[in-house]
Amino acid sequence: MGNTEDEMRIDQVFLSLNLLKDAIGVAVNEAVTSLAEVGNQADTIHHMLWSVIRLDCSLYGRPFLRIAADVSKNLKSALTLIRKCKRRSILRRIVTIVTQADFRKIQRLLDASIGDLRWLRSIFDYDVGGGSIELSLPPIVSNDPVLAWVWSFIAAIHFGPLSDQMEAATELASLAQDNDRNKKIIAEEGGVVPLLKLLNHGSSADAQIAAATALFHLANIQERVRLIAQELDIQMIIRILGEFPMRVQIWVANLVARMAEHDPVAKEEFGRTNVFIRSRMEDMIFRSRTENVISLLVTLVSSGNFVDARINKEIKRTSNLNYRRDLSSPLSSYWDSNHKIKNESVNPVVQHKLKISCAEALWMLASDSVANSRRITETKGLLCLAKLIENEPGDLQFYCLMTIMAITAAAESNAELRRAAFKTNSPAAKSVVDQLLRVIEAWDIPSLQLPAVRSIGSLARTFPSRATRVIGPLVELLSHANQDVATEAAISLGKFACPENYICFVHSKTIIEFDGVPPLMRLLRSGDRPQLHGLILLCYLAMHAGDSEALEAARVLTALEGAADRAVAALHPKLKELVPQAIYHLQIHRTGAHPHRPSYVP
Known part of the structure; x- marks a missing residue:
């Protein structure tokens, strides 16, 4: 629901509550006994509602609408009780008996509404809340603290400073990791959009990681993946994978893998979306290319010494061709960032983790997808994967084998892909088969042998x-x-x-x-x-x-x-x-x- 819709609903709710307050004032004046305390409570509620409305609560209207609905119910109950005390005939007063217990109950309900509104104002106004995330519980959810925490954390991402946004995203990630009920509450209460906005916030890698982690934990079923995909700008994912620090890229690659695993629509969209990029090389010559998530993942997973050698050859070759290059190659995007990467202080452990995350993402994207498998082979991904299987034992080798297994399964079902990617005289195909056989013969590890054997079987017709x-x-x-x-x-x-x-x-x-x-x-x-x-x-x-x-x-x-x-x-x-x-x-x-x-x- 967009902000405009929220604004309309909030205005309608405020108008309705204002009319209720006025009706209570009239009923109090017509009552046979003094009900000044109830009237004062209704006035307090009105003033607090007005103070909340003056804040920009339309940016995050979920808690306001939920609390306002409960306030409305309590005001209606108060109005009904007060009207029973209206000056009437003797007979009417005999059959309509209002006890002190009834009044105390109404007063408790109105006090609870005041407490709810006071808490609501504290999460929208950081001056009132003391400049920190509000972790107290409003009366409305005293028996369900998770809901109040989720409201508070989401509001902090919307309204708080960057440090609080990061802390709130971290807390949401922790809640989402605990159980599926928490995940459901976070998604239903509007947590996806602010987390995506925080992920796009380029000034803090820690904040981006916190947001990506929370989204990763939410994306464990198709329904929530679809919700994320509807709000997700894939250009943002491409930008992060192409430009941001490795620590951020790791979690974004993890998010891509999780979404691709649970939703075939998101999987195809990640492979299909291309972004036009115009960049300037060191000699001031401009060059244009298109990138998508798959090409960037292949670029990242293949970064290393053996790719550097290929890059140098590519530079020499293209210098004789007026910089006309094979734009489908992952080396193209890596070439642009090569100078930047080499001048960064690269942590080998972080770089290795990034390769593992990217390899897993490629596996999920290729699984049961002929189109994505074709895109990986078109980016020269087969050669990169074969080299990694040869040189990188451990998790990276396993995920590369699983990616090969997914690609060969797609080739088995699609003759066109099989002929294009696994031609007998193809160096990349030969390299893949060599490494598969090496795993089968030299590595007596069933978890590695199984995908290697399946891949060879899928290629049987080649x-x-x-x-x-x-x-x-x-x-x-x-x-x-x-x-x-x-x-x-x-x-x-x-x-x-x-x-x-x-x-x-x-x-x-x-x-x-x-x-x-x-x-x-x-x-x-x-x-x-x-x-x-x-x-x-x-x-x-x-x-x-x-x-x-x-x-x-x-x-x-x-x-x-x-x-x-x-x-x-x-x-x-x-x-x-x-x-x-x-x-x-x-x-x-x-x-x-x-x-x-x-x-x-x-």
């Missing part, structure tokens, strides 16, 4: 025939002690051997040549998930290389017939068709016949 350097390591993992790793290897090998892969016959023979049948047979004796994917791969091998002696020696036909008898279709509907087909091919080869091999289109 590998040529006799892809022994890829298939061999996957077959080795079929015997891995970790059942999840072994199962994932079976799934990935299944993508090489499935009918949708046009060279499935060659890949199936290669899997068998690498002695993949024995560990597959062992998977059939494992849990449901390993058994399922082991059976699927075994069926593919039987269908496409049924004449193999390895299948005969391992008694695969007997195993599949036993699986058919056990109604393996219960594990997966796909097996209902695959198992009979595999049995048929094995039986045909056993009798010496040769089934017709259909042609497959890639």
